[in-house]
Amino acid sequence: MKIATWNVNSIRSRLAHVVEWLENQPVDVLCVQETKVVDADFPKADLEAIGYTAYISGQKSYNGVALLSREPLESVSMGFTSVLGSPLAETIADLDEQKRVITGVLGNVRIVNLYVPNGSAVGSEKYEYKLRWLATLRDYLKSLLLEDQGLVVCGDFNIAPDDRDIYKPEGKENHIMASPAERQALQTTVLDLGLVDAFRQLHPEAGQFTWWDYRTAAFRRDAGWRIDHHYISPQLGDRLVDCVIDKVPRGWEKPSDHTPVILELG
Amino acid sequence: MKIATWNVNSIRSRLAHVVEWLENQPVDVLCVQETKVVDADFPKADLEAIGYTAYISGQKSYNGVALLSREPLESVSMGFTSVLGSPLAETIADLDEQKRVITGVLGNVRIVNLYVPNGSAVGSEKYEYKLRWLATLRDYLKSLLLEDQGLVVCGDFNIAPDDRDIYKPEGKENHIMASPAERQALQTTVLDLGLVDAFRQLHPEAGQFTWWDYRTAAFRRDAGWRIDHHYISPQLGDRLVDCVIDKVPRGWEKPSDHTPVILELG
DNA sequence: GAGTCGACTG
């Protein structure tokens, strides 16, 4: 089973790339983020034409996630509320307004597709939102881990787990996506639940990136970040075959600033 | 000598069309309107690469005119003020803020390239501006007619001279571009000076258009207007060979809403 | 419907 993640930075602007990529990389499920489109305008038909059903949770302009699957998914749900119950506690009741969470089950694997808030700048209001969102994610994942099946949590985490995941980490100690509080949140939210970073498990070397800023010719200089991840639950450990970054689409015309990452389970 | 006029609706968006058209229609001078770009950003080099020098008068977002010429032009000037003298009368001192007028001389022919205000809606403030602008144009053209050479006045006039120049004129009696006051202004400003509509002189039939609204599939229905004209002074009368509308570029991908018109002088 | 800009986000 192959499960890929790709922040497409607008599904409408990137539709041709997604179609071309899926035709050459027939993964079972592609988790996309930043679809930036309301559900009514999501290009479902174009994806159905190449054999993929789209499960979507979109909003206007910002955010938006979708699961593109060759086989029907079961138990699909959107947002934290669907799992944690409604109403959420007052402090987190707003977190589902931004469409950043969708999940579904294929075979005996639950797939969670996340678009973690960017956080803007360390200490900003958006940064506090990001940390609050991650705290809620922990409860969400804990609930899903109670299910009797494997769990794959993937998406754009907007966090580089350690310095190997950043081009020239010196001086970025308090940069957004690398700050101690964000890394600690990732630890508490994901790793402490027993979930494992599949790519890092297999590839210990530094300098493997999934996102390159459009500005400053970052891709040409390979000045990237590894912020798109797959985390797998313990019971999937012995099914882990590989996890690879496909840098090719980042080099296409008018690309997304992210490139796909593919998890293969045996 | 061939002198063409084309409202390109953004020279930057239409650069490839203009280059392709000039390579297949090597006119001596192409008068373009609605360049929508400040002079610093006008794509002069791309036009020089195909043998055309650009004389430009641009502004941000709106309006903007240019003369693209294979041979150097003489006595190039921009705006009413350059001819009528500055300061203009107080009632018209603002008319050169919008870049709608450029002129130059090739051989013994003065070419005036105009982008007449659209006027928005009959009776509106913009409509009054259009009529005021046309009144000033009369003085401008009278001055130029004193020069001892032929005069070609072309561009986007945003006026259909008579009902043959409108698809289904019924009900458009007081439509912008067809209202009596606009037609009268065209008569007073241009025709009463002895200038002749070159296209109409040679082609009396109705239904020959140069502009089709992007909306309502106007081009497919041929629901157009003839609002792009060449007016020639009496001394050029016996040099008039032809005046033709080239509808082809209106059918290209992502076209301007106007198509070129070519005047040929012997 | 298609071009522009400016504000916003990443």
Next chain:
DNA sequence: CAGTCGACTC
């Protein structure tokens, strides 16, 4: 730098 939207113009 690249995507979105909303306001504006034609």
